[in-house]
Amino acid sequence: xxxxxxxxxxxxxxxxxxxxxxxxxxxxxxxxxxxxxxxxxxxxxxxxxxxxxxxxxxxxxxxxxxxxxxxxxxxxxxxxxxxxxxxxxxxxxxxxxxxxxxxxxxxxxxxxxxxxxxxxxxxxxxxxxxxxxxxxxxxxxxxxxxxxxxxxxxxxxxxxxxxxxxxxxxxxxxxxxxxxxxxxxxxxxxxxxxxxxxxxxxxxxxxxxxxxxxxxxxxxxxxxxxxxxxxxxxxxxxxxxxxxxxxxxxxxxxxxxxxxxxxxxxxxxxxxxxxxxxxxxxxxxxxxxxxxxxxxxxxxxxxxxxxxxxxxxxxxxxxxxxxxxxxxxxxxxxxxxxxxxxxxxxxxxxxxxxxxxxxxxxxxxxxxxxxxxxxxxxxxxxxxxxxxxxxxxxxxxxxxxxxxxxxxxxxxxxxxxxxxxxxxxxxxxxxxxxxxxxxxxxxxxxxxxxxxxxxxxxxxxxxxxxxxxxxxxxxxxxxxxxxxxxxxxxxxxxxxxxxxxxxxxxxxxxxxxxxxxxxxxxxxxxxxxxxxxxxxxxxxxxxxxxxxxxxxxxxxxxxxxxxxxxxxxxxxxxxxxxxxxxxxxxxxxxxxxxxxxxxxxxxxxxxxxxxxxxxxxxxxxxxxxxxxxxxxxxxxxxxxxxxxxxxxxxxxxxxxx
Ligand code: GAL
Numbered sequence: 121x122x123x124x125x126x127x128x129x130x131x132x133x134x135x136x137x138x139x140x141x142x143x144x145x146x147x148x149x150x151x152x153x154x155x156x157x158x159x160x161x162x163x164x165x166x167x168x169x170x171x172x173x174x175x176x177x178x179x180x181x182x183x184x185x186x187x188x189x190x191x192x193x194x195x196x197x198x199x200x201x202x203x204x205x206x207x208x209x210x211x212x213x214x215x216x217x218x219x220x221x222x223x224x225x226x227x228x229x230x231x232x233x234x235x236x237x238x239x240x241x242x243x244x245x246x247x248x249x250x251x252x253x254x255x256x257x258x259x260x261x262x263x264x265x266x267x268x269x270x271x272x273x274x275x276x277x278x279x280x281x282x283x284x285x286x287x288x289x290x291x292x293x294x295x296x297x298x299x300x301x302x303x304x305x306x307x308x309x310x311x312x313x314x315x316x317x318x319x320x321x322x323x324x325x326x327x328x329x330x331x332x333x334x335x336x337x338x339x340x341x342x343x344x345x346x347x348x349x350x351x352x353x354x355x356x357x358x359x360x361x362x363x364x365x366x367x368x369x370x371x372x373x374x375x376x377x378x379x380x381x382x383x384x385x386x387x388x389x390x391x392x393x394x395x396x397x398x399x400x401x402x403x404x405x406x407x408x409x410x411x412x413x414x415x416x417x418x419x420x421x422x423x424x425x426x427x428x429x430x431x432x433x434x435x436x437x438x439x440x441x442x443x444x445x446x447x448x449x450x451x452x453x454x455x456x457x458x459x460x461x462x463x464x465x466x467x468x469x470x471x472x473x474x475x476x477x478x479x480x481x482x483x484x485x486x487x488x489x490x491x492x493x494x495x496x497x498x499x500x501x502x503x504x505x506x507x508x509x510x511x512x513x514x515x516x517x518x519x520x521x522x523x524x525x526x527x528x529x530x531x532x533x534x535x536x537x538x539x540x541x542x543x544x545x546x547x548x549x550x551x552x553x554x555x556x557x558x559x560x561x562x563x564x565x566x567x568x569x570x571x572x573x574x575x576x577x578x579x580x581x582x583x584x585x586x587x588x589x590x591x592x593x594x595x596x597x598x599x600x601x602x603x604x605x606x607x608x609x610x611x612x613x614x615x616x617x618x619x620x621x622x623x624x625x626x627x628x629x630x631x632x633x634x635x636x637x638x639x640x641x642x643x644x645x646x647x648x649x650x651x652x653x654x655x656x657x658x659x660x661x662x663x664x665x666x667x668x669x670x671x672x673x674x675x676x677x678x679x680x681x682x683x684x685x686x687x688x689x690x691x692x693x694x695x696x697x698x699x700x701x702x703x704x705x706x707x708x709x710x711x712x713x714x715x716x717x718x719x720x721x722x723x724x725x726x727x728x729x730x731x732x733x734x735x736x737x738x739x740x741x742x743x744x745x746x747x748x749x750x751x752x753x754x755x756x757x758x759x760x761x762x763x764x765x766x767x768x769x770x771x772x773x774x775x776x777x
Contacts, residue, residue, distance in 0.1 A: 131523035132481040133471075133515070134161035134199070135501060136447055139187040140171050141490060146506075147187060150487060151194035157501075157515055161197040163446065163483050164188065166271055167233060169203035169250060176210055181257055192263035199446075199483070200264055202254065202356050204247045205271035206233045211246060218243040221283040223327045232494065233271075234278045238352040239286040251356045252363065259364030266368035268446060269356045272395065273349050273371065279379035280345050282325050291320045293344045307625040308336040335546040336626035342542040346380035350387070357388045372446035375401040375431040376556055378545070381538040383577050386438040394435040395447035395485070398423025398470055400456040401431070418735075418751070421463035422765060425737045425750045426567045428470065430560060432477030434536060434575040436528065445474045447485035450511030451499025459497075465765035467514035469748060472767040475523040476739035476746035484515065522769060526742025531727050532571050533611075534563055535578040535590040543626050544594050544618065550650035553670040555592050558616055558709065562591040565715040570730030570738045571722065582607040586725035589614045589718070596620035596629070601636035608640060608702045612721040615641070615705045617648065617673040642679035642700035648672070648707075649691060658687040659696045659708045666713040672696065673707035680705075684713070733757060745770040 135154060139147050154162065164187060165172070173179050191198055212218060212230045220228050220237045228235055236243045258264050273279065298304040301317050310316040315334065317323055326333035326341045353371065360369050368390040373382060375394060386392045402416060402423045411424065419425075435443040450467050452459045463469075467484075474482050489500035489509070501512040536559065544555040566573050566589070576582070578593055578600055588611045590604070596619070607613060620637040622628060629635025633644040649672040651657060657672040658665050661684035674686060674694035683704070684697035696708045697717060704721065706714055722729050730738060735751035746769055749755050749762035760768065 129524055131471075131475045131479070131520045131525065132161060133159050133518065133520050134163060134197075134481065134483040135159055135487045136163045136166070136483050136485045137487040138166070138168075138490075139164065139190075140168050140183065141492075142488065144183070144186065147190045148194070151190050151196060154196060154487070155194050157512065158518065158520060159196065159515075160520075161199055161265065161481070161483070162191050162487075163199040163201065163268065164191070165203060165254070166201035166268070167203055167206040169206050170208040172203060172254065173208065173250060176214065179253060184258075188258065188261060188263060192261075196263070197265045198261070198263045199266045199268060200254065200258055201268040202247075202251045202270055202360075204236070204250065204356070205275075207236050207243070207246070215240075215242045217283070217285070218246070220278055220281055221286075222277070223280065223282055225282060225328060228278075232276070234276045237281050237283045237285060238348050239281050239283055239289050241285070244352060244355060247352065248355050248359060251359045255360050255363035259360070259367070264364065264367060266370065266390075267360050267364065268393070269353050269360075269369065269371045271372060272374050273353065273385065274377055274379045275374065277379075279349060280327070280341070281348070282328065286345070286348070287325055289348065290325060290341065290344050291323055293347070294323060294340065295320055297340070307627070308334050308340075309627055310334070332546070334626075335543060338546045339539065339542055339626040342379075343381075343539070346384055346538070349380045350384045353385060354388055370444060370446070373435060375427075378538065378541050378555075382434075382438055383538070389439060391441045391443050391480075392435045392438040393444040393446035393481075394431055396428060396431065396445045396470065396474065397447070397449040397453050398428045398466070399449065399460060399462060400453050401427055403456045420458075420460050421752070422466050422469060422750050425473070425735065425748065426560070426564045428473060429477055429567060429737070429739070430563050430575070432474060432479065433534075433563075433573055436478040437536070437575045437577075440576070440580075442478055442480045444481040444483070445479050446483050448474070448482050450484040450501055450515065451489075451509055452497075454495055454498040461510070463752065463765045464510070465514070465763075467511050468518055469750065469765055469767055471518055472523065472746055472769070473737075473739065473748060476741045476744075478528040478741065480525055484511065524742065524744070526744070528572070528574075528741050530572045530574045531584070531586045531725070532566060532722070533574045533576050533582060533585040533588045534559070534566070535588065535593055536575050537578050537593060537595065540592055540594045543622055544592055546626075549648075550652075550670050552653065553650070553709065557670070558592040561709065561711050562589045562614075562616070562714055562718075565711055565718055567737060568732055569715065569719060569722065570732050571727065572738075572740050579603060582611065585611045586727050587612045587614070587718070587721055590619065591616040592618065594618045594621045595624065595626075596622070596635055596637050597624050598636040601640065604637070605640045611702065612725050613703045614718065614721065615703070617671050617707050617709065619705065640700070640703055641698070641705055642703075643675045643677050643695075643698050643705065646674045646676050646694060647691060648674075649689070657689050657691065657708065659710065659713055660685050660687050661697065661713060661716060664716070666708070666710045666716075668696070668708035668710045668713070671709040675705065675707060683717070684708070736762065743772050745775050
């Protein structure tokens with residue numbers, strides 16, 4: 121435990137606190153305990169609109185002045201939140217049209233949070249007003265180091281809005297994008313099922329029709345709603361920049377959330393943050409079927425190392441300027457189907473992993489467990505009775521100085537693109553096969569080989585990478601193809617199935633096949649096979665047989681070499697993996713096959729491969745290597761005794777020994 125202020129040269133630890141939830145008589149003691157615990161900042165004022173402005177236009181800052189003063193006096197820095205995720209009841213009563221409308225057309229009511237429509241001009245005005253009032257009051261406060269906009273945009277299925285205001289705005293957005301209805305009808309392929317429009321006013325929001333709307337319609341709606349969320353946030357960011365110069369502005373995103381383009385929402389931020397709840401995020405695997413059920417049980421108390429690491433790497437890559445964990449699980453949560461107590465040691469394990477994957481700040485959620493309302497069963501560092509809970513004891517043992525801040529410099533990139541995700545998932549075609557399942561299979565294979573990965577946008581700078589994997593890049597434009605062709609001059613590039621299936625509109629490529637990527641791949645796709653659970657397709661690579669699950673796609677190699685071939689079934693004898701110069705395409709979904717091919721390519725590129733035992737993971741930051749044991753038993757690895765659920769930071773000398 122460190123009682124001195126944390127040096128900015130090492131990981132900043134903090135906590136999410138809600139002083140308005142407890143008696144002011146406790147505040148000074150809480151702040152003192154927070155400092156004694158080695159924390160250097162508190163995140164305040166999230167959701168506190170009804171206390172900041174109890175009635176329209178009547179502000180009450182006395183309590184927040186005092187809460188910030190108490191924190192500052194104790195030596196804590198403050199991260200403030202705009203409170204817009206929780207519009208007060210008076211606002212909703214006065215302007216019911218600020219409420220969001222769900223996919224089913226029903227207006228969502230007041231009574232929890234995120235009950236606002238980002239398309240509502242009235243709500244946007246109030247959002248700007250409360251943001252300005254807050255930022256003018258505290259923007260220059262010496263203790264305030266940064267801002268969080270709102271909270272978890274899109275939580276509770278609120279990223280897509282189906283209000284009349286959204287309907288109007290969507291039509292205007294389409295008109296600006298396409299100019300004419302002919303162009304829109306052509307781009308969406310509306311001749312199919314007589315879906316052609318002769319008036320902009322005929323265009324509905326997708327998701328409410330008898331069956332699924334055209335994937336092109338859906339893709340544009342996702343682009344539109346993503347832009348809407350981004351512009352909602354940008355209004356707050358502009359005000360914060362104006363009134364609070366020199367402070368960072370970030371947002372706390374959610375793990376694997378996909379309902380907007382996180383690159384777009386991160387554009388105006390200093391860095392992205394995310395909220396890490398490893399035992400809860402583990403449940404996402406149910407939908408993907410990527411981990412066997414017994415594996416999910418093995419990791420029930422820690423979460424799966426690669427699932428949490430994937431999100432660190434994704435959020436670090438949004439701005440490529442580091443990232444924070446704005447809410448770090450520190451005990452049991454309350455929102456997954458089951459909420460086991462984390463293993464002893466899990467809080468330190470998660471904190472160390474976050475650091476190694478590039479986090480510069482970690483805030484535990486939350487200080488004291490809420491004694492009321494929706495999250496009464498959720499833990500905090502303190503129990504309901506104010507005594508230290510399990511997480512507190514663990515944080516006491518964490519020395520932030522052990523985690524110096526240094527750049528993360530990786531040689532392997534995984535390309536991630538939300539437009540491809542939306543197009544992929546609009547027509548999954550195989551139960552259990554979706555964008556994340558396909559993408560995560562590659563990530564998992566790389567991590568099990570001891571490789572560190574940057575997750576970056578396909579159109580971003582790809583210089584410096586030796587291996588680039590693009591597991592699910594299904595939307596391909598000529599510009600993107602040109603960029604990837606250039607990247608393939610210096611890197612080994614690996615594509616997965618459904619690559620370049622669609623152009624920007626979501627239609628198949630003009631002329632079919634790989635479209636603008638055809639020359640780079642030197643081949644053409646033939647067939648794809650959707651495999652129900654239990655049905656496998658054999659693949660032969662050299663003299664080894666692999667089993668493809670969920671998806672098998674075949675190619676006519678044309679100018680490319682065939683590396684692996686399907687054996688048996690309708691694809692018998694057809695190419696499953698092809699290689700054309702620096703570029704490889706893997707059509708079969710098999711983690712072991714992917715792993716074999718990646719191993720060779722990594723070695724060709726001179727990138728060290730260290731196959732790791734189950735639950736052991738390596739992560740590098742600066743010149744330090746973090747080795748972690750995520751299993752519940754001791755493991756001996758390379759002569760190191762790794763206790764259950766534990767971490768060790770290795771210096772370069774220790775690694776080369
Ligand atoms: C997050 C949210 C927090 C709290 C937490 C509970 O989604 O940002 O306010 O609800 O989950 O785990």
